Amino acid sequence: MQPYELSVAAAADAIRARELSPVELVDSVLDRLEQVEPHLQAYVTVMAEDARRAAREAERDVTAGRLRGPLHGIPMGLKDLIDVAGAATTASSRVRADHRAEADSTIAARLAAAGAVLLGKTHTHEFAYGLTTPQTRNAWDRDRVAGGSSGGSAVAVAAGAATFALGTDTGGSIRVPSALNGVVGLKPTYGLVPRHGVTSLSWSLDHVGPITRTVEDAALVLSALAGHDPRDPASLTTSGPSYRPGGAVELTGLRIGVPRNYYFDHVDPEVEAAVRRATAELESLGAQLVEVEIPMTRYIQATQWGLMVPEATAYHERTLRAVPELYQADVRILLEAGALMPAGDYLRAQRSRTLMQQAWARLLEDVDVIAAPTVPATAVRADDAAITWSDGTVEGVSDAYVRLCAPANITGIPSLSVPVGHDAAGLPIGMQLLGRPLGEPVLLQVGHAYEQTRPARRPAAV
Amino acid sequence: MQPYELSVAAAADAIRARELSPVELVDSVLDRLEQVEPHLQAYVTVMAEDARRAAREAERDVTAGRLRGPLHGIPMGLKDLIDVAGAATTASSRVRADHRAEADSTIAARLAAAGAVLLGKTHTHEFAYGLTTPQTRNAWDRDRVAGGSSGGSAVAVAAGAATFALGTDTGGSIRVPSALNGVVGLKPTYGLVPRHGVTSLSWSLDHVGPITRTVEDAALVLSALAGHDPRDPASLTTSGPSYRPGGAVELTGLRIGVPRNYYFDHVDPEVEAAVRRATAELESLGAQLVEVEIPMTRYIQATQWGLMVPEATAYHERTLRAVPELYQADVRILLEAGALMPAGDYLRAQRSRTLMQQAWARLLEDVDVIAAPTVPATAVRADDAAITWSDGTVEGVSDAYVRLCAPANITGIPSLSVPVGHDAAGLPIGMQLLGRPLGEPVLLQVGHAYEQTRPARRPAAV
Numbered sequence: 011m012q013p014y015e016l017s018v019a020a021a022a023d024a025i026r027a028r029e030l031s032p033v034e035l036v037d038s039v040l041d042r043l044e045q046v047e048p049h050l051q052a053y054v055t056v057m058a059e060d061a062r063r064a065a066r067e068a069e070r071d072v073t074a075g076r077l078r079g080p081l082h083g084i085p086m087g088l089k090d091l092i093d094v095a096g097a098a099t100t101a102s103s104r105v106r107a108d109h110r111a112e113a114d115s116t117i118a119a120r121l122a123a124a125g126a127v128l129l130g131k132t133h134t135h136e137f138a139y140g141l142t143t144p145q146t147r148n149a150w151d152r153d154r155v156a157g158g159s160s161g162g163s164a165v166a167v168a169a170g171a172a173t174f175a176l177g178t179d180t181g182g183s184i185r186v187p188s189a190l191n192g193v194v195g196l197k198p199t200y201g202l203v204p205r206h207g208v209t210s211l212s213w214s215l216d217h218v219g220p221i222t223r224t225v226e227d228a229a230l231v232l233s234a235l236a237g238h239d240p241r242d243p244a245s246l247t248t249s250g251p252s253y254r255p256g257g258a259v260e261l262t263g264l265r266i267g268v269p270r271n272y273y274f275d276h277v278d279p280e281v282e283a284a285v286r287r288a289t290a291e292l293e294s295l296g297a298q299l300v301e302v303e304i305p306m307t308r309y310i311q312a313t314q315w316g317l318m319v320p321e322a323t324a325y326h327e328r329t330l331r332a333v334p335e336l337y338q339a340d341v342r343i344l345l346e347a348g349a350l351m352p353a354g355d356y357l358r359a360q361r362s363r364t365l366m367q368q369a370w371a372r373l374l375e376d377v378d379v380i381a382a383p384t385v386p387a388t389a390v391r392a393d394d395a396a397i398t399w400s401d402g403t404v405e406g407v408s409d410a411y412v413r414l415c416a417p418a419n420i421t422g423i424p425s426l427s428v429p430v431g432h433d434a435a436g437l438p439i440g441m442q443l444l445g446r447p448l449g450e451p452v453l454l455q456v457g458h459a460y461e462q463t464r465p466a467r468r469p470a471a472v
Numbered sequence: 473m474q475p476y477e478l479s480v481a482a483a484a485d486a487i488r489a490r491e492l493s494p495v496e497l498v499d500s501v502l503d504r505l506e507q508v509e510p511h512l513q514a515y516v517t518v519m520a521e522d523a524r525r526a527a528r529e530a531e532r533d534v535t536a537g538r539l540r541g542p543l544h545g546i547p548m549g550l551k552d553l554i555d556v557a558g559a560a561t562t563a564s565s566r567v568r569a570d571h572r573a574e575a576d577s578t579i580a581a582r583l584a585a586a587g588a589v590l591l592g593k594t595h596t597h598e599f600a601y602g603l604t605t606p607q608t609r610n611a612w613d614r615d616r617v618a619g620g621s622s623g624g625s626a627v628a629v630a631a632g633a634a635t636f637a638l639g640t641d642t643g644g645s646i647r648v649p650s651a652l653n654g655v656v657g658l659k660p661t662y663g664l665v666p667r668h669g670v671t672s673l674s675w676s677l678d679h680v681g682p683i684t685r686t687v688e689d690a691a692l693v694l695s696a697l698a699g700h701d702p703r704d705p706a707s708l709t710t711s712g713p714s715y716r717p718g719g720a721v722e723l724t725g726l727r728i729g730v731p732r733n734y735y736f737d738h739v740d741p742e743v744e745a746a747v748r749r750a751t752a753e754l755e756s757l758g759a760q761l762v763e764v765e766i767p768m769t770r771y772i773q774a775t776q777w778g779l780m781v782p783e784a785t786a787y788h789e790r791t792l793r794a795v796p797e798l799y800q801a802d803v804r805i806l807l808e809a810g811a812l813m814p815a816g817d818y819l820r821a822q823r824s825r826t827l828m829q830q831a832w833a834r835l836l837e838d839v840d841v842i843a844a845p846t847v848p849a850t851a852v853r854a855d856d857a858a859i860t861w862s863d864g865t866v867e868g869v870s871d872a873y874v875r876l877c878a879p880a881n882i883t884g885i886p887s888l889s890v891p892v893g894h895d896a897a898g899l900p901i902g903m904q905l906l907g908r909p910l911g912e913p914v915l916l917q918v919g920h921a922y923e924q925t926r927p928a929r930r931p932a933a934v
Contacts, residue, residue, distance in 0.1 A: 243826045320815035327816065349816065353782035354789065356815035361786075364705045 013038035014170040015468050018227040021173060022080040025072060032072065032083025035173070036065035036127050039085040043129065043171040046472040051146050052156075052166040054090045054100055056130040061085060064127040071125070080230045082125030087172035089163050090131035091138055092218070093207035094118045101209050102145065103136045104336040105329050115207025116239045117176065117218055124234040129172055132162025138178055138211045139322060139341045141186055141411040147392070149191045149470040150437055154389035157187035157411065159211075163221045164191040170469030174222045174231050180211045181314055182385070182415025184219050185427040189384035189440025192429045192470065194457070195221045196228045197415075199447050200422030201246035203232070204239030212321035213244070214363075215314070215419040223467055225428060225457035229253035232450065246448075253450055255458035262296035264456065267377035272304040273414055276399045277386040280433040285441045288430040288460060289381045295459050300377050304417070305369035309362045311409070314416040316351075316359025323348025363420050370421045374446045379456055384427040384440035385411050418444055426453040428460060429467065475500035476632040477930050480689040483635060484542040487534060494534065494545025497635070498527035498589055501547040505591065505633040508934040513608050514618075514628040516552045516562055518592040523547060526589040533587070542692045544587030549634035551625050552593035553600055554680070555669035556580045563671050564607065565598045566798040567791050577669025578701045579638065579680055586696040591634055594624030600640055600673045601784060601803045603648055603873040609854070611653045611932040612899055616851035619649035619873065621673075625683045626653040632931030636684045636693050642673045643776055644847070644877025646681050647889040651846035651902025654891045654932065656919070657683045658690045659877075661909050662884030663708035665694075666701030674783035675706070676825075677776070677881040685929055687890060687919035691715035694912065708910075715912055717920035724758035726918065729839035734766040735876055738861045739848040742895040747903045750892040750922060751843045757921055762839050766879070767831035771824045773871070776878040778813075778821025785810025825882050832883045836908045841918055846889040846902035847873050880906055888915040890922060891929065 013021065013035045024030035040058050047053060068083035093099050093111035095118075100106045114122065122128075133145045135158040143161025148154035149168035156165045160177025164187030167175050177184040179197040188195025196219045203218045210216055220231035232253045239245045268289055274282055293299050323330070326345050334342055374380075387397055390407055397410050405413075418425035424447070427440040445453045475483065475497045486492035502520050509515060530545035555561050555573035557580075562568045576584065584590075595607045597620040605623025610616035611630035618627045622639025626649030629637050639646040641659040650657025658681045665680045672678055682693035694715045701707045730751055736744055755761050785792070788807050796804055836842075849859055849872060858866050867875075880887035885906055892903040907915045 243830065320819055324816050324819045349814065351815045352811065353813040353815045353818040354786050354811065356818055357782055357786045368705065 014042040016173065017224045018080065018084055018174050018222060018230050019224065021084055022082070022230070025083050026077060028072065032065045032068035032127065035083060036061055036085045039129065039171065039173060042169070046169045046171050049147065049152055049472055050149060050165050050169055050171070052132055052162040052169070052171055053087065053130045054102060054133050054162070055098065057097070057128060061127050061129050068125055068127060078123070078125035081121065081234055083127060084173050085127045085129045086121065087129050087132040087163055087166045087175040088118060089134055089160050089175070089177050091134060091178055091209040092118055092176060094128060094131070097131065099209060100131070101137045102134045105333060111207070113207065116204040116241065117235050118207065120234055132166055132175060134162060135159035136338045136341045137209065137326070138180060138183055139344060141182060141408040143187065148389045149472060151389065153391055154437065155190065155392055157190035157389060159183040160221065161187045164188050164193055164195065167221050167223060168193045168470045169472050174220060174227055176218060177221050178208060178211070179217045179219060179419065180215045180318060181412040181419050184217070184221060185384050185415050185425060185440065185442060186411045188221055188427045190389040190438065192432070192438030192467065193221055193223055194225050194228050194429070195219065195427045196232060196450070197418055197425045198232060198236065198450060199246070199424045201244045202448065202450070203235045204242040204245045206239050206241035210325050212318040214317055214321060217419070223469070225426070225454055225461050226255060228426065229255055229454045248448060251451060253454055255455045260296050261292060261456060261459055264297040264379065265300050265377040266292055266297045267302035267373070267380040268299050269304050269380065269382055270301045272307040273382035276403060276405065277383050278388065281383050281386060281388065281439050284431040284439040285381070285383045288441050291460060291463055292381065292456065295463070302373060302377060302380060305373060306362070306366050309366065310416050310420065311413070313359045313362040313366065313420050314412065316355055317363065317420070319344065319348040320351050320356045366417070367421045370417070370423060374423070378445070378452055380444040382442055382444065383414055384442040386414060388433050388435070388437035388439060414442070423447055424450050424453055426457050428457045476504040478635065479686045480542065480546055480636050480684060480692050481686065483546055484544070484692070487545050488539060490534065494527045494530035494589065495524070497545060498523055498547045501591065501633065501635060504631070508631045508633050511609065511614055511934055512611060512627050512631055512633070514594055514624040514631070514633055515549065515592045516564060516595050516624070517560065519559070519590060523589050523591050530587055530589060540585070540587035543583065543696055545589060546635050547589045547591045548583065549591050549594040549625055549628045549637040550580065551596055551622050551637070551639050553596060553640055553671040554580055554638060556590060556593070559593065561671060562593070563599045564596045567795060573669070575669065578666040578703065579697050580669065582696055594628055594637060596624060597621035598800045598803045599671065599788070600642060600645055601806060603644060603870040605649065610851045611934060613851065615853055616899065617652065617854055619652035619851060621645040622683065623649045626650050626655055626657065629655045629683050629685060630932045631934050636682060636689055638680060639683050640670060640673070641679045641681060641881065642677045642780060643874040643881050646679070646683060647846050647877050647887060647902065647904060648873045650683055650889045652851040652900065654900030654929065655683055655685055656687050656690050656891070657681065657889045658694060659880055659887045660694060660698070660912060661708070661886045663706045664910065664912070665697045666704040666707045668701055668703035672787050674780040676779055676783060679881070685931070687888070687916055687923050688717060690888065691717055691916045710910060713913060715916055717917045722758050723754060723918060723921055726759040726841065727762050727839040728754055728759045729764035729835070729842040730761050731766050731842065731844055732763045734769040735844035738865060738867065739845050740850065743845050743848060743850065743901050746893040746901040747843070747845045750903050753922060753925055754843065754918065757925070764835060764839060764842060767835060768824070768828050771828065772878050772882065773875070775821045775824040775828065775882050776874065778817055779825065779882070781806065781810040782813050782818045828879070829883045832879070832885060836885070840907070840914055842906040844904055844906065845876055846904040848876060850895050850897070850899035850901060876904070885909055886912050886915055888919050890919045
């Protein structure tokens with residue numbers, strides 16, 4: 011096994027045991043990155059020399075006995091919405107062509123302090139305003155979409171071109187590309203990971219979280235990210251526990267909700283079958299499956315868009331007026347439409363969110379976790395604009411990909427996407443585990459337990 | 473002294489000691505009401521027979537030894553935004569002409585359970601959308617405004633036509649009429665008193681609270697009102713302590729902030745002098761006066777209106793479309809204007825509120841309480857549309873009356889208005905004490921201590 015194939019946890023163990031040096035690890039991942047990047051285009055910018063320098067420094071620290079923890083010397087990619095001092099934050103947009111971040115975002119600073127080594131900035135849909143990443147290709151099939159908007163991060167991790175990466179998630183943008191590329195993606199509880207220094211799409215829906223190849227890795231990265239930052243007005247003051255899941259794979263006594271509505275409507279049969287097999291696996295580990303009714307489903311789409319559209323427009327107000335021609339047409343049209351939206355529609359979306367939060371809180375009194383598909387279909391071909399369901403219904407690709415993810419953004423509850431197999435074409439399928447606010451330890455425990463029943467995942471063969 | 477002149481606390485003591493019966497008290501207040509109401513028009517509806525029946529029942533309970541607490545047998549008025557089962561909630565509007573409330577509001581039910589006796593429903597500016605109460609006259613001068621929108625409640629209490637009353641406060645509507653009529657008004661912390669069954673003006677700014685003749689009375693009424701109700705989405709789960717202030721009048725160690733900006737700008741010299749005398753009195757009781765800088769003052773007005781206008785319009789959306797002709801012109805124009813407001817302006821107001829909440833929280837780390845005028849001028853003549861300040865600036869009456877009250881609505885912090893004397897024309901002056909979220913016990917203690925230094929207040933001689 012090459013170092014680039016190692017999980018964060020395995021690499022950290024090897025570095026701690028001095029069986030692997032940060033320089034070897036970073037060199038291996040950079041070599042892999044150079045090999046696959048021409049086919050995948052996961053990165054906006056690769057900072058190979060900076061990464062090699064940081065790896066040498068990490069190695070000196072190891073030699074001197076200054077080990078900073080499990081991310082020490084681990085190479086990572088950051089979605090290019092995340093500020094790193096001195097580097098551009100392009101948001102994959104021409105609007106940011108001359109940008110230089112003056113300071114690290116809170117999370118970039120926390121990862122640097124934890125010893126992680128930045129390989130480069132990964133591609134997003136322009137300003138994260140979409141469920142695909144047009145520049146980037148799926149790690150399992152280059153003719154397929156990467157999913158988005160954190161497609162660069164998910165593809166890099168899936169292909170071994172980063173040991174872990176960070177994404178952002180406003181309507182599924184961590185979980186959608188994670189599911190479509192067969193990696194683990196965690197959208198944490200709203201406010202758990204601070205967003206200071208992260209370009210905003212829609213501040214009441216935006217989350218930052220890890221993309222990794224194992225659930226345990228997601229827990230390790232989350233432990234470095236979580237914690238209060240007064241510079242993010244939504245940042246929770248609750249401090250996180252340790253997120254690393256314990257060794258036990260017993261789920262006895264845990265109640266797992268399986269939706270009887272919404273989450274299995276207009277879902278590809280292969281996706282549904284894989285998710286149901288995975289929930290059966292959780293049952294065999296001792297969990298009790300409970301049918302649950304998802305509340306207020308007819309309000310989900312209107313609430314998601316009603317919140318997102320005006321908040322996105324408010325953020326871009328000045329640049330949209332100054333340099334509209336620098337935006338891609340799809341994003342510009344959405345931003346311009348947002349300026350026409352009346353306050354009353356936004357108000358209704360906010361009221362609907364409050365009611366949905368209360369209804370989901372009641373639902374999550376009955377069960378510890380809800381298990382459901384992350385996205386209703388695997389990765390579509392890059393030129394497909396819509397999905398036709400078996401009843402003849404036609405749904406836009408973005409609408410389909412956001413549909414099952416949006417409730418966790420609206421309500422702020424955590425959601426963990428884990429790979430649960432592949433369809434007949436070899437494309438990955440994701441299951442999301444939704445939990446109570448600050449219920450990340452439970453989600454990670456369940457995801458980890460499930461993962462132990464499966465063969466270890468290795469990077470996609472690009 | 474007639475029973476109608478008694479405070480809640482004094483009447484409760486007399487009822488407990490069986491020196492006064494609820495029937496005597498209610499009869500005395502109803503007689504007073506009949507005498508003054510033709511001159512003041514504080515009430516939309518007087519329910520004399522219901523009140524007398526409730527008084528007889530309260531008396532039977534006393535005789536049987538079933539005393540329900542300090543509100544047992546105490547006659548009160550409810551602002552006519554507050555639902556009482558079987559009665560109209562007119563909101564002083566023709567829109568509600570045929571209305572009948574099916575159930576008690578949470579607070580009406582709590583007051584009934586505490587034994588209070590409802591005298592009637594008091595006048596408001598139509599749907600509380602204004603800082604005056606056009607139907608009602610000031611208790612101290614019939615040619616002057618009552619202030620609003622809880623003008624009926626404040627005038628009734630000031631004149632002895634209710635022993636206490638409830639008002640609602642979205643931009644000062646409890647505190648403004650309390651100050652202008654020489655009574656005590658408390659706008660509690662946002663979410664402390666549930667609003668289920670109370671007609672909404674602007675749900676993110678709306679508060680319900682007591683209007684009384686003493687600070688102790690405000691504490692007694694608050695104790696009956698406060699506490700969680702899941703039917704108000706904003707209701708706090710924090711349960712209140714006992715609010716009744718202790719006997720000690722020592723304020724040693726307490727830090728009282730005196731604003732160096734904003735709260736004394738464009739303030740009538742007699743109002744300023746009275747408030748400064750009152751703060752000097754607090755200093756002589758042992759408090760330390762500390763100059764403070766009020767943050768973000770240039771955003772206060774835009775934030776208040778930016779939140780209120782679209783929320784009010786959203787609430788009235790259907791009736792405004794169905795029966796626009798039933799609204800008064802001033803209110804209809806405001807509601808119609810709200811429909812034209814873009815989502816971006818509301819968003820900016822919400823962001824500004826978040827920043828103001830944080831800035832005020834920092835300010836209130838340094839001091840326990842802030843003392844300031846409630847309104848910058850005493851009651852204007854009913855036909856005055858504007859106030860001209862000494863520097864020649866002209867300010868609309870509503871703008872002037874809302875100006876110093878709005879920060880507590882925007883931030884949600886509690887504010888207690890207490891009478892601090894009269895101007896040369898004999899019109900009352902109010903001082904507001906602003907505190908930390910859930911800091912009501914401190915405000916009530918300070919207000920009570922101040923009150924002990926003054927001659928007892930009796931109803932206005934109408």
